[in-house]
Amino acid sequence: MMSINDIQDSIIEEFAVYDEWLDKYEYLIDLGRDLPLAEEADKTEGNLIDGCQSRVWLVCRRESDGRLYFRADSDAIITKGIISLLVRIFDGQTPADILAADLYFIDAIGLKENLSPTRAGGLAAMIKRIREIAEQYGEG
Amino acid sequence: MNFPQQIRAEFPILDRRVDSRPLVYFDNAATSQRPSCVINLQQELCSGHNANIHRAVHTLSFEATGYYEAGRRAVQKFINAASADEIVLTSGATMSINLVAECLARGGFIGCGDGILLTEAEHHSNIVPWQIVCEHTGSHLEVVPVAAGRNGANDGSVDMAAFCAALQRGVRMVAINHVSNILGVENPIKEMVAAAHGAGVPVLIDGAQGIAHRRVDVQALDCDFYVFSGHKIYAPTGIGVLYAKREWQHRLPPFMGGGDMVGKVSFDKTTYADPPLKFEAGTANFVAGACLRPALEFAAKVMESPAQEAHTGRLISAMNEALASVDGLWVAASDARKRIPLWSFTIDGVHPLDAATLMDKFGVALRSGHMCAEPIVDRIGGGSMLRASLMPYNTLEEVEIFRETLLRTVKMLRK
Numbered sequence: 300m301m302s303i304n305d306i307q308d309s310i311i312e313e314f315a316v317y318d319e320w321l322d323k324y325e326y327l328i329d330l331g332r333d334l335p336l337a338e339e340a341d342k343t344e345g346n347l348i349d350g351c352q353s354r355v356w357l358v359c360r361r362e363s364d365g366r367l368y369f370r371a372d373s374d375a376i377i378t379k380g381i382i383s384l385l386v387r388i389f390d391g392q393t394p395a396d397i398l399a400a401d402l403y404f405i406d407a408i409g410l411k412e413n414l415s416p417t418r419a420g421g422l423a424a425m426i427k428r429i430r431e432i433a434e435q436y437g438e439g
Numbered sequence: 440m441n442f443p444q445q446i447r448a449e450f451p452i453l454d455r456r457v458d459s460r461p462l463v464y465f466d467n468a469a470t471s472q473r474p475s476c477v478i479n480l481q482q483e484l485c486s487g488h489n490a491n492i493h494r495a496v497h498t499l500s501f502e503a504t505g506y507y508e509a510g511r512r513a514v515q516k517f518i519n520a521a522s523a524d525e526i527v528l529t530s531g532a533t534m535s536i537n538l539v540a541e542c543l544a545r546g547g548f549i550g551c552g553d554g555i556l557l558t559e560a561e562h563h564s565n566i567v568p569w570q571i572v573c574e575h576t577g578s579h580l581e582v583v584p585v586a587a588g589r590n591g592a593n594d595g596s597v598d599m600a601a602f603c604a605a606l607q608r609g610v611r612m613v614a615i616n617h618v619s620n621i622l623g624v625e626n627p628i629k630e631m632v633a634a635a636h637g638a639g640v641p642v643l644i645d646g647a648q649g650i651a652h653r654r655v656d657v658q659a660l661d662c663d664f665y666v667f668s669g670h671k672i673y674a675p676t677g678i679g680v681l682y683a684k685r686e687w688q689h690r691l692p693p694f695m696g697g698g699d700m701v702g703k704v705s706f707d708k709t710t711y712a713d714p715p716l717k718f719e720a721g722t723a724n725f726v727a728g729a730c731l732r733p734a735l736e737f738a739a740k741v742m743e744s745p746a747q748e749a750h751t752g753r754l755i756s757a758m759n760e761a762l763a764s765v766d767g768l769w770v771a772a773s774d775a776r777k778r779i780p781l782w783s784f785t786i787d788g789v790h791p792l793d794a795a796t797l798m799d800k801f802g803v804a805l806r807s808g809h810m811c812a813e814p815i816v817d818r819i820g821g822g823s824m825l826r827a828s829l830m831p832y833n834t835l836e837e838v839e840i841f842r843e844t845l846l847r848t849v850k851m852l853r854k
Binding site for chain 1: 790791796800808809823851
C-alpha cells in the first residue's frame, strides 16, 4: 500500500506533463469517465453529499484489516474526475492516516479553485465527510 | 451614445483578461459592472467626504448627507415616485422584501389563514421572507404557475386565470417579479396590479431583473411596493431600494430599531422618525447610496437611447441563434415574443456545473445551478441550469465567442 503522500506525489507528477489547463481538464474528464461508478443502489439520500450545484455520493466500508475503502460518484464529470483522485488517495488507508493527511496535491496541480465553497462542486464537503468517517472509525 | 463602443469605454473592467483570454462577462443578472462615473464618485467620496450622515453638524457630515440624499432623489426621478420620501434605501432587494414582509406581518396586515400570492418563478428572496411570515402568522403561500417547460407552452407567461382566481381565495398580499431571473420574460405587472387592487390586495413588485431593462413608472404602475438592488443597475453592491407608497410608509411599523430611525428616545417611550428614515436604522451605506445618482443617470441615458435599443435587439437575435446552433440545447421560455437579454438553458448530456467551469477557463462568465430560484429550476431544469445574461455594453463579437466556446465545451464534455 502506497502512503497518502506517495500517491499525491505521483498524481502531481502525472499532471506535470500538462502545461495547458485545457489538457488538465481533458485528463480530469477522462478520469471522471473511468471512475468505477458507485452502484445505483448506493446512490441513496443517505450517501449523498449535497454540494450546491453537483451531487456527490460517497460510500465507505471498513475491512477486517482496519482500513477504509471508498466508492464515489457524481452527476458532474469534472467533479467526478477530481473525486476519482481523492478516492485513489484515500482508498485502503487507515483512519489515522486519513485524519493526518495534508492534501497538498490539489494546490500543486492547480485545481484549488474547484475546492472553493463558491464552486459548490461538493468537493470540500466530500473531504469533510471522509474525515468525519475516519474520525468515527478511528474512535471505534 | 454610440453602441456598443462608446458605452463600453465607460467600463474599465471589460478590458481585463481571464487567464490570457479576453473576459466575456455574461453574468450581468447577478451583478452588472460599474461605469467610471460610479467608480470615480466612490473614490471621491472615500477620499474627500467620508463621515456619518444625518447626524453631525460638521462639514464632512453635511457633505456626505447631501450626496446620500441626492442618491435618494435620483431614485425618485428614475422610477417617477411622487416624493423622495417614498424611497427607502436598504442593503438590497432582498432586505427590501424582508422589510415589507416583516412589517406587514407585525402591523397585522397578514394574519392566520391569509394567503400570500407569488408566481412559481420567484427568486428565493421573494419566497423565503414570505415563508417566514407564514410560519409566524399561520398564513400560507398561493403559488401561480407559469408556462415554461419542455412539455406544453414555453413562453414564460404567468397563468392569469389562475392569478385572478387565487385573488378570490383570501389573498392579502401579492408579491411578484417584474422579470424572472430564470425566464427573462416581463410579467404584465400593470394588469396584475390592477387585478389585485380590484380585489383590494396590495402588490409588491420584485424589480431586481426588470429595473435595468425596462423603464419603470411607479405612479403609472400604481404598485404599493417596488424593490430593486443597486448592483444590478451599474451601482455598487450593498445598496437597494424600497419604493413604498406614502400611505404604506405611515401604516407600517418600523423594521429595525436604532440609529437614526428615532424621534425621541426614553426608557418609557420612544417615538420614531418620519419615513423614510423610520425604516433606515443604523449607519447607512452612504457611499453606495450616493452612487445611485450617477448609476441611475447613466442607466437612464442608456435606456433612452434608440441606438441602445437597436443594439440590444441585435444581441438578443444573435444569442437566440447562438443557442439554437447547439445540438440538444433547451431554452426556458424560448417561445416568448419579447425578452430581456437573459437566457436559462440546459444541454442534453452536459452538467451545467461542468459547462460553466470550462466556459470560465475560456474566459466566459456564466451562471450555473439553481440560481436562487430552486422551485422553478427543479421543475423545468432538473435542479440545475446554465444562464447567460447580457447588458448593453456586451457586443456581438462576445456573443460569437460565447457560441464558439459553448460548442467546444459541449464537445469536450460529451465525447
